[in-house]
Amino acid sequence: MFMVTINQDKCEGCGSCVDACPAKILGMTEGKAEVIGDAADCLGCETCLELCPTEAFSIMEL
Ligand code: SF4
């Protein structure tokens, strides 16, 4: 199982991660990316981490 966290201070709201997440658990709230789905569905694919221009993501394997 993976735990994804988004540093809200770093997020610039480009929205790229939301469209790219294969598990569809990311969304935008007031211009910032957030985990809006079931965090337990995260696949740990690191797509979000790789494409985020501001390195806002961290992913931990639990
Ligand atoms: S890719 Fe990064 S900067 Fe863009 S919305 Fe997602 S977390 Fe924010």
Ligand code: SF4
């Ligand atoms: S690691 Fe993959 S499945 Fe998990 S939030 Fe990022 S893009 Fe989505």
